[in-house]
Amino acid sequence: MSEYRTALIVGAGSGLSASLARLFSKNAMQVALAARTTDKLASLAAETGAKVFACDATQRAEVEKLFAQMDGSLGAPDVVVYNASFRTRGPLADLEPADVEKAMAVSAFGGFLVAREAARRMLPQGRGAILFTGASASVKGYAQSAPFAMGKFALRGLAQSIARELGPRGIHIAHFVIDGGIRSARRLVSPDKPDALLDPDAIAQSYLHVLQQPRSAWTFELELRPWVESF
Amino acid sequence: MSEYRTALIVGAGSGLSASLARLFSKNAMQVALAARTTDKLASLAAETGAKVFACDATQRAEVEKLFAQMDGSLGAPDVVVYNASFRTRGPLADLEPADVEKAMAVSAFGGFLVAREAARRMLPQGRGAILFTGASASVKGYAQSAPFAMGKFALRGLAQSIARELGPRGIHIAHFVIDGGIRSARRLVSPDKPDALLDPDAIAQSYLHVLQQPRSAWTFELELRPWVESF
Amino acid sequence: MSEYRTALIVGAGSGLSASLARLFSKNAMQVALAARTTDKLASLAAETGAKVFACDATQRAEVEKLFAQMDGSLGAPDVVVYNASFRTRGPLADLEPADVEKAMAVSAFGGFLVAREAARRMLPQGRGAILFTGASASVKGYAQSAPFAMGKFALRGLAQSIARELGPRGIHIAHFVIDGGIRSARRLVSPDKPDALLDPDAIAQSYLHVLQQPRSAWTFELELRPWVESF
Amino acid sequence: MSEYRTALIVGAGSGLSASLARLFSKNAMQVALAARTTDKLASLAAETGAKVFACDATQRAEVEKLFAQMDGSLGAPDVVVYNASFRTRGPLADLEPADVEKAMAVSAFGGFLVAREAARRMLPQGRGAILFTGASASVKGYAQSAPFAMGKFALRGLAQSIARELGPRGIHIAHFVIDGGIRSARRLVSPDKPDALLDPDAIAQSYLHVLQQPRSAWTFELELRPWVESF
Numbered sequence: 001m002s003e004y005r006t007a008l009i010v011g012a013g014s015g016l017s018a019s020l021a022r023l024f025s026k027n028a029m030q031v032a033l034a035a036r037t038t039d040k041l042a043s044l045a046a047e048t049g050a051k052v053f054a055c056d057a058t059q060r061a062e063v064e065k066l067f068a069q070m071d072g073s074l075g076a077p078d079v080v081v082y083n084a085s086f087r088t089r090g091p092l093a094d095l096e097p098a099d100v101e102k103a104m105a106v107s108a109f110g111g112f113l114v115a116r117e118a119a120r121r122m123l124p125q126g127r128g129a130i131l132f133t134g135a136s137a138s139v140k141g142y143a144q145s146a147p148f149a150m151g152k153f154a155l156r157g158l159a160q161s162i163a164r165e166l167g168p169r170g171i172h173i174a175h176f177v178i179d180g181g182i183r184s185a186r187r188l189v190s191p192d193k194p195d196a197l198l199d200p201d202a203i204a205q206s207y208l209h210v211l212q213q214p215r216s217a218w219t220f221e222l223e224l225r226p227w228v229e230s231f
Numbered sequence: 232m233s234e235y236r237t238a239l240i241v242g243a244g245s246g247l248s249a250s251l252a253r254l255f256s257k258n259a260m261q262v263a264l265a266a267r268t269t270d271k272l273a274s275l276a277a278e279t280g281a282k283v284f285a286c287d288a289t290q291r292a293e294v295e296k297l298f299a300q301m302d303g304s305l306g307a308p309d310v311v312v313y314n315a316s317f318r319t320r321g322p323l324a325d326l327e328p329a330d331v332e333k334a335m336a337v338s339a340f341g342g343f344l345v346a347r348e349a350a351r352r353m354l355p356q357g358r359g360a361i362l363f364t365g366a367s368a369s370v371k372g373y374a375q376s377a378p379f380a381m382g383k384f385a386l387r388g389l390a391q392s393i394a395r396e397l398g399p400r401g402i403h404i405a406h407f408v409i410d411g412g413i414r415s416a417r418r419l420v421s422p423d424k425p426d427a428l429l430d431p432d433a434i435a436q437s438y439l440h441v442l443q444q445p446r447s448a449w450t451f452e453l454e455l456r457p458w459v460e461s462f
Numbered sequence: 463m464s465e466y467r468t469a470l471i472v473g474a475g476s477g478l479s480a481s482l483a484r485l486f487s488k489n490a491m492q493v494a495l496a497a498r499t500t501d502k503l504a505s506l507a508a509e510t511g512a513k514v515f516a517c518d519a520t521q522r523a524e525v526e527k528l529f530a531q532m533d534g535s536l537g538a539p540d541v542v543v544y545n546a547s548f549r550t551r552g553p554l555a556d557l558e559p560a561d562v563e564k565a566m567a568v569s570a571f572g573g574f575l576v577a578r579e580a581a582r583r584m585l586p587q588g589r590g591a592i593l594f595t596g597a598s599a600s601v602k603g604y605a606q607s608a609p610f611a612m613g614k615f616a617l618r619g620l621a622q623s624i625a626r627e628l629g630p631r632g633i634h635i636a637h638f639v640i641d642g643g644i645r646s647a648r649r650l651v652s653p654d655k656p657d658a659l660l661d662p663d664a665i666a667q668s669y670l671h672v673l674q675q676p677r678s679a680w681t682f683e684l685e686l687r688p689w690v691e692s693f
Numbered sequence: 694m695s696e697y698r699t700a701l702i703v704g705a706g707s708g709l710s711a712s713l714a715r716l717f718s719k720n721a722m723q724v725a726l727a728a729r730t731t732d733k734l735a736s737l738a739a740e741t742g743a744k745v746f747a748c749d750a751t752q753r754a755e756v757e758k759l760f761a762q763m764d765g766s767l768g769a770p771d772v773v774v775y776n777a778s779f780r781t782r783g784p785l786a787d788l789e790p791a792d793v794e795k796a797m798a799v800s801a802f803g804g805f806l807v808a809r810e811a812a813r814r815m816l817p818q819g820r821g822a823i824l825f826t827g828a829s830a831s832v833k834g835y836a837q838s839a840p841f842a843m844g845k846f847a848l849r850g851l852a853q854s855i856a857r858e859l860g861p862r863g864i865h866i867a868h869f870v871i872d873g874g875i876r877s878a879r880r881l882v883s884p885d886k887p888d889a890l891l892d893p894d895a896i897a898q899s900y901l902h903v904l905q906q907p908r909s910a911w912t913f914e915l916e917l918r919p920w921v922e923s924f
Binding site for chain 2: 164167168170172183195196197198199202203205206209212213214215216217218219220221222223224225226227228230231
Binding site: 060091092093095097100101104108109112113115116119120123137140141142143144145146149150151152153154155156157158159160161162163164165166 | 522553554557562563574578581585604606607608612613615616618619621623624625626628
């Protein structure tokens with residue numbers, strides 16, 4: 001059980017976000033889900049009792065509105081998880097600049113906007129947690145994947161910087177390096193390679209564990225990968 | 232609750248080892264404690280039901296004997312924690328070579344000997360976990376602390392190497408970067424800096440969490456530091 | 463002496479860029495200088511025989527025009543150095559989103575645009591070099607400096623990604639971690655701390671060395687810091 | 694041209710050491726070669742005017758004698774390069790403990806002994822350089838290569854630690870990550886993969902460059918790899 005009460009998950013359309021919503025809800029947290037498009041979140045919201053907000057996290061005004069709506073309904077979140085990301089691949093020479101801008105905006109700039117609003121509310125309380133979902137690309141720039149590397153490296157730079165600023169003010173910042181593919185309805189594990197994709201419920205357990213850490217022994221960065229993943 | 236049943240803690244004289252023994256015991260694991268000198272382990276053994284073994288982990292014959300004794304009593308451990316370390320400080324020009332050898336032997340070579348015996352028993356089962364306790368010095372060589380850096384860097388190299396070998400064989404290898412001082416009877420937190428030292432019970436909770444991870448989402452490396460620690 | 467002939471320096475207004483222009487020119491390279499505002503580049507251009515181009519590196523059309531102008535005058539560069547960066551500081555809660563966007567655009571997105579145009583011209587030749595100027599903030603996110611960390615981390619992600627793609631195609635990508643302050647007219651070394659700021663001419667020598675490396679022994683990343691800098 | 698005058702190369706039997714000896718000699722440095730067995734060093738000594746010393750770098754008394762002999766002949770070296778290493782491979786369960794001890798002794802402990810004697814002589818002068826040769830295994834522990842990882846990680850920990858101690862006293866410490874195979878008479882580049890092995894002469898040029906850096910812009914760590922090497 002965590003001492004936190006209200007969790008906002010941004011980028012709520014992913015399978016990991018669904019696992020987090022369920023686990024947080026089971027652990028007595030009130031959950032809020034934010035996503036650019038919310039039409040697919042109805043059943044998850046029903047299942048978890050979550051409140052749903054439409055928000056394009058790359059737009060300052062929308063992020064400010066999201067937090068204002070939280071203030072006026074569930075109250076400011078004491079846990080925020082930033083899961084949004086956008087990736088595109090290809091040889092450098094063929095990449096579309098607009099896609100690169102979008103990758104940086106969704107994967108990193110939105111994380112900044114969300115963390116800023118969260119920090120403004122957590123700082124006066126001297127407590128709270130902001131969790132960022134990274135990837136293999138957070139620590140290694142793969143060939144033909146520059147946009148994702150740029151976004152995820154930037155997000156990690158943000159997380160490190162604000163961990164150093166906000167940690168001593170009581171706000172727990174953590175960055176998860178998800179080093180492998182995540183299992184989903186579209187991406188099934190092959191029977192001859194059991195557990196070769198990360199189970200999103202298992203990832204969620206590690207997020208919850210980090211939320212439960214007392215402040216004398218906080219984790220900033222934690223890698224998660226399948227047993228058979230090369231690294 | 233972890234699926235593991237028998238945990239061997241090497242370097243059992245430390246406060247972290249005591250916290251681990253208590254927590255593992257509470258989670259239904261049979262605990263074995265190994266240390267070079269065992270006279271101070273009696274009360275912990277009584278409290279946790281642990282079996283105690285004398286073992287200088289830097290000596291091949293003693294490590295082999297330790298595991299043979301385990302084989303003949305509790306059975307081979309499915310969890311091994313390597314906590315032993317030795318440090319000495321000083322300007323490079325003044326360091327005693329014998330101290331440097333000892334730092335490398337206790338902090339790293341002993342870890343190899345213990346992991347080797349553990350792996351020999353875990354590999355046929357296709358399961359098990361070997362956890363290594365690192366320090367700030369595992370990832371940063373501090374001035375006037377070359378011996379500790381040499382030992383802890385080497386231990387991390389060992390852990391990475393065997394994680395890549397043994398992970399895909401079902402054995403979970405994890406390395407913990409304990410980045411701060413650990414609270415103890417001799418090292419108390421000052422009242423004006425609450426929680427500025429790592430609570431060994433809190434560290435132990437993160438070790439247990441790693442043991443509970445399903446193999447689709449294993450952590451290899453995890454940092455733990457007090458909220459106010461600079462990094 | 464390098465085998466390269468034509469060097470384009472983007473972000474040409476800095477002291478490091480001036481040192482590079484002088485050194486490249488002395489080493490028989492034709493130099494081109496690109497900067498958003500070019501009015502202060504006249505004397506450097508006169509001294510080094512450099513051609514000067516106005517270019518806002520964050521604007522796709524301007525970067526494409528810059529390279530088209532190069533094509534039509536000096537020819538496509540076989541060396542490109544990306545030096546542009548923008549930073550702003552402050553507590554997370556007080557940062558202006560527009561400043562963060564600018565930091566990411568100037569420090570990283572512009573690097574992508576420039577590298578893309580450069581690669582398009584270097585790939586058919588199977589040779590060339592693209593050098594990126596990083597900072598302490600490329601590898602460590604400092605408190606109250608999130609925007610710079612976001613930009614510089616992203617630039618490093620870009621550099622790593624394209625090093626893996628373009629290296630095996632004959633294009634040398636290198637990333638320099640400038641870990642300290644650079645001496646300038648505005649930032650003088652204090653007499654009691656000699657050489658405590660990086661001499662831009664000394665940095666430039668390391669850039670030239672990297673350009674001179676044969677392809678069997680290329681450096682991707684290299685740190686440069688003053689002897690007294692803590693790290 | 695470097696300002697240094699006398700270079701001691703320990704582990705002088707390798708191809709890289711030979712390239713260093715030739716390059717240093719051409720750059721007006723007096724060279725000393727130390728190796729456990731010296732019988733194969735005669736022609737290199739003749740070619741470079743180097744003085745040859747027999748020394749097992751893992752033995753304290755022999756290292757002290759080596760430096761005493763230098764004191765009494767060429768004078769204390771102002772450059773020391775530590776090139777010695779020993780590796781053995783294999784599954785963890787099959788590794789011989791004696792081989793692991795040797796890997797740590799040759800690759801790391803010897804580096805400590807040599808650096809200690811070097812520092813004792815350089816500190817009173819407030820100048821000098823100690824260069825360490827690392828490998829891919831310095832920063833990544835590969836499967837089935839634990840002993841080499843342990844030795845090379847430890848050497849890097851030593852180098853970092855003493856860089857932080859000795860840099861501000863005027864002694865330049867540098868660590869080279871040689872990330873690939875080195876070309877040699879026994880290890881030839883295949884014609885269809887040109888320059889796929891590091892040319893030791895090219896590596897030596899980067900060592901010399903680091904020696905030539907003024908103290909305002911020192912490199913601590915530098916990677917070198919062939920253009921086609923994956924990383």
